[in-house]
Amino acid sequence: MQRTPTNCLTLAALILFLATISGPAHAAEQWRCQLDLHQGDSGILEFTRTGDRINGRTVVTRNTGAGPFTHTISGRWQGEVIEFRRTLNPASSHQVFKGIVVPTSEATNRPSDRKPGDPVYRMAGRFAFKYQGIWSADCFPAPKTFRTGSLELRQTYMADLDRGIISSGPGADIWFQAKNPIERYITPRNRARIAIAGRRSLGRDGCAALHLGTRPIPVSSLPAGTYVCVKTSERRFAQFRVNVAAGPSPGRMQIGYTTWER
Numbered sequence: 001m002q003r004t005p006t007n008c009l010t011l012a013a014l015i016l017f018l019a020t021i022s023g024p025a026h027a028a029e030q031w032r033c034q035l036d037l038h039q040g041d042s043g044i045l046e047f048t049r050t051g052d053r054i055n056g057r058t059v060v061t062r063n064t065g066a067g068p069f070t071h072t073i074s075g076r077w078q079g080e081v082i083e084f085r086r087t088l089n090p091a092s093s094h095q096v097f098k099g100i101v102v103p104t105s106e107a108t109n110r111p112s113d114r115k116p117g118d119p120v121y122r123m124a125g126r127f128a129f130k131y132q133g134i135w136s137a138d139c140f141p142a143p144k145t146f147r148t149g150s151l152e153l154r155q156t157y158m159a160d161l162d163r164g165i166i167s168s169g170p171g172a173d174i175w176f177q178a179k180n181p182i183e184r185y186i187t188p189r190n191r192a193r194i195a196i197a198g199r200r201s202l203g204r205d206g207c208a209a210l211h212l213g214t215r216p217i218p219v220s221s222l223p224a225g226t227y228v229c230v231k232t233s234e235r236r237f238a239q240f241r242v243n244v245a246a247g248p249s250p251g252r253m254q255i256g257y258t259t260w261e262r
Contacts, residue, residue: 030142032203033123035060038134043068045137052078058086068200077101082123097135099125143204146236148258150243155250158189161230161238161259173232174240177216181249185216190233197227197239204260207237219246222253236262 033045040063047056055074061067075084080102086095101123108114119138127133147164158172159165173192177185188194193212202210207229217228224245230238237260244254 030144031056031139032142032205033137033139034119035137036135037127038136039063045073045139046142047073047084049077052076054082054084073097082125086127095128096131097125097127098131099123099135140205143237144261146259146261148256150254150256153253153255155184155246155252159255160233161240161257162232162234162236164257164259171233173230173238176219176246176251176253178249178251184219184246184249184251186219186222186228187216188214188230192233193231195229196221197229199225199227201227201239201241202229203239204237207231207239219251219253222246232259236260 027050029049031047031049034042035045035058036042037060041060043058043060045056045058047054053075054077055072057070057072059068059070062069071089072087073084075082075097080100081098082101083096083098086097088094101121103121104118105114105120119140121139122136123139124134124136127135147162149164151159151164151166153159153166153174153176155176155178157166158168158175160167160169160171161173162171170190172189174194175187175189177187179185186194193214194217195210195212196217197207197210210229212229212231222228222242222245224242226242228240228242230240232238238257240255240257242253243256244252246253
């Protein structure tokens with residue numbers, strides 16, 4: 001069928017109408033917040049914000065040391081108001097969080113007052129039954145992942161966590177060194193630095209705050225479930241988890257890693 005000018009105008013009007021009612025597309029934002037529940041319980045609040053919708057989780061350790069406990073959240077952050085529900089256990093139970101959001105840039109006297117470690121937003125409000133609880137959070141843009149994946153690191157081999165490959169080249173970061181069948185290490189290479197993070201993920205910021213060095217880590221200190229922080233040869237922070245321990249010589253260590261952008 002031949003299109004007439006009227007048909008073209010009608011089609012253009014329809015496209016414009018659909019674009020108007022659907023609204024502009026919103027890029028997803030990743031946020032990570034230091035969460036304080038003001039009864040001694042603390043942890044993190046991390047979520048994805050798309051438009052004014054948020055979805056994510058809280059990871060909280062109680063003041064008794066119990067935890068960490070992870071719960072999903074969903075809700076809205078619109079302007080200076082945030083509201084979300086935290087799903088508890090059983091899933092039919094929940095807590096409502098309500099609060100305000102303020103950008104810290106509004107409370108500085110001059111641009112030089114802004115420091116690199118300052119939160120971008122501060123949040124505060126009430127939560128729980130009859131809003132008896134008080135919560136607050138300091139929020140930062142979540143670190144962006146540069147590369148993530150898994151590797152099998154065999155004894156005497158090296159891994160490049162910037163490229164996510166087994167490599168003995170100048171970009172290698174860690175070496176499964178074996179002086180003999182008993183004396184074995186994970187050793188940093190090419191100016192990389194490492195340190196054991198423990199049994200919990202520290203994330204980029206936690207690894208950046210950890211004292212990283214060049215001392216080799218004995219393989220005997222790396223059972224399954226151990227996290228290790230790395231500053232790579234290309235000066236990125238990374239973290240790997242020992243998913244399967246090395247085992248007797250000749251060993252094969254299975255690791256899952258994340259390397260963050262600078």
